[in-house]
Each structure stands twice: as structure tokens, then as C-alpha cells.
Amino acid sequence: MKKPTVELKLPIIPNMELIATQTAEVIARHMHLSEEQSGEISMALIEACINAFEHSKAENNVFIHFLIEENSLVIKVIDQGIGFDKTKVEIPKIENKIGHDERKRGWGLQLIQELMDSVEFESNNEGTTVTMKKNIK
Amino acid sequence: MSDFITSVKEMNGIILIETNGYLNNVGGEEISAICYEKMGLGQTKFLINMAGTKIVNSIGVSILIEIIEKLQEVNGKIGYYNLAPIVSKTFNIMGLTKYSTVFETEELAVNEL
Numbered sequence: 444m445k446k447p448t449v450e451l452k453l454p455i456i457p458n459m460e461l462i463a464t465q466t467a468e469v470i471a472r473h474m475h476l477s478e479e480q481s482g483e484i485s486m487a488l489i490e491a492c493i494n495a496f497e498h499s500k501a502e503n504n505v506f507i508h509f510l511i512e513e514n515s516l517v518i519k520v521i522d523q524g525i526g527f528d529k530t531k532v533e534i535p536k537i538e539n540k541i542g543h544d545e546r547k548r549g550w551g552l553q554l555i556q557e558l559m560d561s562v563e564f565e566s567n568n569e570g571t572t573v574t575m576k577k578n579i580k
Numbered sequence: 581m582s583d584f585i586t587s588v589k590e591m592n593g594i595i596l597i598e599t600n601g602y603l604n605n606v607g608g609e610e611i612s613a614i615c616y617e618k619m620g621l622g623q624t625k626f627l628i629n630m631a632g633t634k635i636v637n638s639i640g641v642s643i644l645i646e647i648i649e650k651l652q653e654v655n656g657k658i659g660y661y662n663l664a665p666i667v668s669k670t671f672n673i674m675g676l677t678k679y680s681t682v683f684e685t686e687e688l689a690v691n692e693l
Contacts, residue, residue, distance in 0.1 A: 461602065464635065482666030489637050537675030540645060542652065547645045550638035550674055557673045 449509040460492035463507050483558040490551040491520040491573045499524025520573045526566040585610050594625040600632030608643030615647050624656030627689045631662035648679045661689045
């Protein structure tokens with residue numbers, strides 16, 4: 444049987460990431476995930492959406508696929524932007540940001556990786572797909 | 581006052597700011613505008629009651645890092661209380677708790693900041 448899937452198409456408009464989090468909360472309740480896990484998924488999703496909205500320079504929509512699996516929730520955030528090289532993204536440290544000229548932003552990937560059980564990035568000059576997984580505890 | 585900042589008051593020399601809703605870039609800028617205005621008047625201690633803020637993004641939280649940096653220049657302090665668990669966890673991951681304090685309650689915050 445095909446796994447249940449929820450698909451969203453979000454226009455690149457400020458705060459549209461909140462539509463994704465509301466959907467994620469409904470799915471998390473359906474899957475009986477804990478409040479803690481639900482919050483982590485929402486936060487990771489916000490950051491993945493913001494990256495897609497702001498950094499990809501995508502002009503159209505961002506697509507989000509929620510794949511409800513037996514033991515996990517898989518979320519794909521897909522943009523059709525310019526892509527990025529993950530090896531060139533530095534791990535942010537607050538010690539390097541406070542008292543230095545370094546920009547204070549740049550936490551998105553770090554948060555996603557800390558909050559989800561696994562994260563994969565596929566990126567080229569035609570777009571980026573971030574695949575995040577949260578295992579059911 | 582805005583939809584996001586619902587209250588600003590002073591208690592024992594501390595500026596208490598109450599927020600409601602999503603802490604994004606707009607909310608962060610609203611907090612920083614109040615802090616910088618009050619710092620211009622000589623205030624150096626700030627507490628943010630985040631009971632009404634269940635969700636944040638890293639851009640909004642990055643603006644709090646900017647405030648921490650500015651407060652360091654005047655030996656000031658900032659703290660937060662009534663945080664949702666995911667907000668607290670986000671502050672930990674981003675390292676805010678190394679430079680500012682999360683309190684459980686307003687009473688503890690006002691007494692210990």
C-alpha cells in the first residue's frame with residue numbers, strides 16, 4: 444500500500460513557513476509524536492523553509508512533502524533555486540559572532556541537523572532538496 | 581505597542597518586555613528597538629517574558645544576539661522567562677545561554693538578573 448503523503452506548495456511570501464508548521468503539527472498528532480518531537484519538527488521546518496525562501500533565490504514556489512512512514516516522518520523541502528555547496532557552509536559558533544564583525548545569522552542548517560534524527564541535502568544549480576527524518580520514539 | 585510586543589514596563593530597575601506570537605525578523609527588530617531606546621536612556625537590564633511566543637526562527641533569535649553584544653558594551657544583561665521547550669532548546673543550540681540567562685519564572689528573573 445502506498446505510504447500516506449501530504450504535499451504543500453508554498454508561495455515565497457513572508458511567514459508562509461507557518462503554514463508548513465501547522466501542517467506538521469496535525470501530522471505529528473496523527474502519528475502520536477510527543478510535544479517535544481512536534482516542536483523540533485516545526486523548528487527544523489521553519490529553518491528549511493527560510494533557507495529555501497531566502498537563500499535559494501527561487502522565484503516560484505517551495506514544495507514540502509510529508510511522508511508518513513511506519514516508524515518515522517520524512518519531510519522533503521524542495522526549491523528550484525540556485526543550489527548551494529554544503530561544504531562551504533561554516534558551523535556557526537556564538538563565540539565567533541559576539542564581539543566580532545561576523546554576521547549574527549547563519550544558524551539554519553545547524554538547527555536542522557541538531558533537531559532532526561537525520562538530514563540529507565541534494566543540491567545543484569537547478570534546486571535543492573532537504574530531506575529530514577524524525578523517528579518515532 | 582504592537583501585536584508582538586504586548587507590554588513594556590519597569591520593575592526594580594529592569595525593563596520587562598512581554599511578547600506574543602512568532603519571533604521572526606520583525607519581532608526581533610521590535611524587541612531591539614525597545615532595548616536600544618531604553619539603553620539610550622541609561623537602562624542596562626532587560627527581561628523578556630516569552631509566554632506568548634511558542635515559536636521562533638533563527639533570524640529573530642539572531643537579533644537577540646545583536647542585543648547581547650550591544651549590552652556587553654555597557655555591562656548590561658538580558659534574560660528570558662516562560663520559554664516554550666522548543667524555544668529554550670533553540671536558545672541552547674544557538675548558544676544564547678552562554679551569554680544570557682533563561683529563568684523559570686518572573687520572580688526568579690527579577691530577583692536574579
